[in-house]
Amino acid sequence: MCGMELASPRKAAPGDKVAVLSPAFAAPGVAPAVHEQAMERLAALTGLVPVEYPTTRKLGATPQERAADLNAAFGDPEIRAVLATIGGDDQITVIPHLDAALVRADPKPFLGYSDNTNLLSWLWTHGVASFHGGSTQVHLGPGPAVDAVHAAGLRAALLTGERLEITEPGESEDLGKDWGDPAALTEHGDREPTEPWTWAGPAHAVTGRTWGGCIEVLQQILTAGRFPADPAVLAGGVLLLETSEELIPAHEFGRIVRSLGERGILAAVDAVVVARPPTSSFDVHPNAVERAALRAEQRDAAIETVQRYNPDAVVVVGVPFGHTRPQWILPYGGTVTVDGASRRMWADFA
Known part of the structure; x- marks a missing residue:
């Protein structure tokens, strides 16, 4: 086992609120129809209530503005998970403006990948486990339906906490x-x-x-x-x-x-x-x-x-x-x- 000890955030329950944020690129501002379908599917798959913040759809938001939304979500006791809409290119500039005391006081699941590796690793260094993967704009909104393996991982990360075999979808x-x-x-x-x-x-x-x-x-x-x-x-x-x-x-x-x-x-x-x-x-x-x-x-x-x-x-x-x-x-x-x-x-x- 790895020598690093981390807190595992408690799971959400149907009816809880989940923050949907754009810590890097605000893709929902470019393709709102894909975003809105993603929000409908997120609610249907999990029973959670998506909550948007000022920069979720704001193109060109400053690092300070995006960090403020992250801090607000991590600090709000009614928000029980945080999802990234997509990655991007400059999240490294957001990290210095985050408040580690908020995530340590009330750890909650964060899901993201790509440029969100910055946030995943930052949480890790502050003793909070999270989840690599998930993009509402890429994996929930597009296509005829959410892929089965992605839906299984999403529900396990947010709700059930079960142990799953990672299989090849073919x-x-x-x-x-x-x-x-x-x-x-x-x-x-x-x-x-x-x-x-x-x-x-x-x-x-x-x-x-x-x-x-x-x-x-x-x-x-x-x-x-x-x-x-x-x-x-x-x-x-x-x-x-x-x-x-x-x-x-x-x-x-x-x-x-x-x-x-x-x-x-x-x-x-x-x-x-x-x-x-x-x-x-x-x-x-x-x-x-x-x-x-x-x-x-x-x-x-x-x-x-x-x-x-x-x-x-x-x-x-x-x-x-x-x-x-x-x-x-x-x-x-x-x-x-x-x-x-x-x-x-x-x-x-x-």
């Missing part, structure tokens, strides 16, 4: 329909069959607390000095790594993982879980063979680099918890089990 998309297209409300993006996960390292099970997230943001967090000086806080833990829609090449991914190795992070953990990466965007359109090759290049870079620094780590690559869809939500600071013998994975959403 299909994946890098992005959905353009939000300006009415079809975004009723159709998925282009989905394709997935490959089996790749396993490396010892054939045994590791259960540990998680840390990590979007690797481009982790690089920023470490550069800003917002991680404990001693990587031993991750001892026995599980490192989560995923990449964004910016589609960094495998060699750049490998360099950042190498930096984590030099920092002592790879040696500290007992397992590394790497997400299936997106390989296409609205501007970049590789064919199926090229996409598979790009995923293989990142897989090989991950395994080779982790094993160079920690040959005893259990490694699994391809788990759908990052920027592709369907997406699993995973505990962040909570525990997951990565079993290299049975080649299965479980998450405890307590």
Whole structure:
């Protein structure tokens, strides 16, 4: 188990209020129809009551304004969970304006990923567990329905706290329909069959607390000095790594993982879980063979680099918890089990 002790926020109950915020980019201000469908689905799936704040739809809100909404939500006893609408690019500038005393006084579940890695890691350093994954604008609002694995993780994170096996849904998309297209409300993006996960390292099970997230943001967090000086806080833990829609090449991914190795992070953990990466965007359109090759290049870079620094780590690559869809939500600071013998994975959403 990881040496870091964290508080697990109590779960919400149907009828409770949940804050829906834009700590980075205010996507609801660009595509309100997608946002409003997301709010309807959130209420239907969970029984919770979504509450918006001044910057939820405000494009160009300052870091101070966004932080004020986060502080208000974390400090309001009637708000029992906080969800991010989407990621973005500058959440690192919001973090200095947050009040840690509020989250410690009344820990509540926070769900987000991508640029929200800043907030996830900040909560972690202040002793509060949260959840990696979830974007109302990406995973709840678009398409014909919420993906089953995402709905299961959402309910477990917010309501039930159960232990779930993290399974492969068998299909994946890098992005959905353009939000300006009415079809975004009723159709998925282009989905394709997935490959089996790749396993490396010892054939045994590791259960540990998680840390990590979007690797481009982790690089920023470490550069800003917002991680404990001693990587031993991750001892026995599980490192989560995923990449964004910016589609960094495998060699750049490998360099950042190498930096984590030099920092002592790879040696500290007992397992590394790497997400299936997106390989296409609205501007970049590789064919199926090229996409598979790009995923293989990142897989090989991950395994080779982790094993160079920690040959005893259990490694699994391809788990759908990052920027592709369907997406699993995973505990962040909570525990997951990565079993290299049975080649299965479980998450405890307590």
